[in-house]
Amino acid sequence: MPRHADTRGRIIQAASRLFYAEGIGRVSVDAIAEKAGITKRTLYYHFESKDELVAAYLDARDQPNLTQMAGWFAAAEGGVAEKVAAIFAGLARTARHPKWKGCGFLRTTAELAALPGHPAVKIGARHKSAFASWLAGEIGLAGFESPDALARRILLLLDGAFSASLVHRDAGWFEEAGHAAHALVTAHPRKPDGRPAGG
Incomplete structure (x- = not known):
């Protein structure tokens, strides 16, 4: 799997766990980046906004x-x-x-x-x-x-x-x-x- 796709997948997986457990309003982009083991800058490289990540x-x-x-x-x-x-x-x-x-x-x-x-x-x-x-x-x-x-x-x-x-x-x-x-x-x-x- 390409590294780009692997990182994007990790972000979605982290967001999925947090959004499902806590709701989208209570989960910050910082929390998702931390759970995915990446920087917030890297997260925004793959997703332009939190809304885009919620959709994903x-x-x-x-x-x-x-x-x-x-x-x-x-x-x-x-x-x-x-x-x-x-x-x-x-x-x-x-x-x-x-x-x-x-x-x-x-x-x-x-x-x-x-x-x-x-x-x-x-x-x-x-x-x-x-x-x-x-x-x-x-x-x-x-x-x-x-x-x-x-x-x-x-x-x-x-x-x-x-x-x-x-x-x-x-x-x-x-x-x-x-x-x-x-x-x-x-x-x-x-x-x-x-x-x-x-x-």
Whole structure:
């Protein structure tokens, strides 16, 4: 790996750990540089501003998070209802880790609520849309009607569980939301071609 890319990666990794643990507002550029083992001047060589670094932090979380949820879905036995519930069960396990601090995308967007044009806010919206789009694709392949609408409803349950679990410090909210998502999928109409839910 080129030295330039390695240094940039170290900066993003340091920023990710600090931003996720403490929130973007409480973390200074000096703290990130110190954790990355570099000077602030070097940090600014790679990132023009803290805002750019915040965006890079969320961008780095995007694909790994989507891949993890898709993995839980794919590994679960049963139809789509069981596979969707498995995503919530996986998040419940994750939320029981002592260092869990909720959804980084939702927390960052909340901190930047007064700045809707911030690049990190746009990345957060893209991440949520990508999840809904992927899930709608899976739902559509399984023969359900209106897959986009069903995927959005499941995302609402997911983000609600993220918020409630963080507020109450109780991962059980994910499990309750998983039961609701399972029921939602089970009750959703399928196309009249008779294909089984779940393939």
